[in-house]
Amino acid sequence: MSAATLDVAWARRFVTLATETVVEHRVELSELDREIGDGDHGENLARGFTAVAAAVDGSSAETVGGVLKLVATTLMSTVGGAAGPLYGTAFLRAAKVSDAPEIDAEGVHTLLDAGLEGIVARGKANVGDKTMVDAWTPAVAAAQSSAASGASPAEVLRAAADAAQQGAVDTDPLVALKGRASYLGERSVGHRDPGAASSALLLDAAARAAQA
Template sequence: MDDTLDTTWVLRWAELAQRVVAENRIELMELDRAIGDGDHGDNLDRGFTAVTAKLADAAPDTPAAVLKLIATTLMSTVGGAAGPLYGTAFLRAATAAGEGPLDAGGVAGLLAAAAEGVVARGKAATGDKTMVDALAPAAAAARRVAEVGDSARSALEAAADAAEAGAQATEPMVAKKGRASYLGERSAGHVDPGARSTALILRAAADAAAGESRP
């Protein structure tokens, strides 16, 4: 069996990301309402809906081309901090992905580049209660899988699991970045919406690789 992923996987990822964001829009809004502006779910839903519309009209033929289109679309349609941060993540991922196909090392490199881009753009670190708390562990988990020579699909599954654990771990944290940081100690007790959406989107990536859709 071929253990690499190509353009078809990225296209399927975009499709599943749009679906999972739409399905969890209310949850993301409620998380954001607790410690932010309350619009994270709506903003991401609008952005990924625009992504699927753009991809339906375009015919990108490499992983990098698809990821770049996702990046530019999110930057132009998603409001607040999420647009630039997600856009940067996908743009850095596009540069790392190249023309593909991607093995586990390629997946790990893509996620590492995305995480580094978000850290650089948002000036956030692990423990600041941001999307970095989901994305950085995801990249590290994928790297560990790659180092033992397992498949790209296994790397994405490990990344998704790590992102979900990382997002949940933000609940007791006190926010140090973004609007939530204005709340100080009151930001504790809530899962960070950006970390949660990151986990959802990375689970969509793993599902796309596995050829399945989760409810």
């Protein structure tokens, strides 16, 4: 059973599942961040998404974009670390292209592409810099080919989430060139980028929300 479109109920389920997953993985994410950053990525995201869940719960948003905009502004003010403005900008750009009651498979690709564009605009990172861009770039590419092949929105999100997970794993051997980890240079090799890891978790939550 795969619906042809996603609606605001999907966006709300995504928020619930995303909050659950970052809370569940917060220790793991912070440990990744302790290796090559300031060690607060998991706690910051857990705090941010807990605030997001409360905000979305109390809102009357009726479009996907309406929910995503609330996610964006809440994260920007509650996360504290770099993930705040990065995810905040990603969700804000995604919200701008999804201010409709329903989005189709191509709309999902457009939404993810806008999110990636926001992350790049804010963080100025390139592919291979060992950042969340390394998870999002293959995710958007997978979403594009999946949507082009006539897949459902849920299938497009699954393809994107799987590609993001592979992208996160592929950051292990990279030398960090952006963010706090870049101060470590070669010593960042062998560690997974926490932002890429959390990006994969969030896209997985989006895919699971579409299957429900």
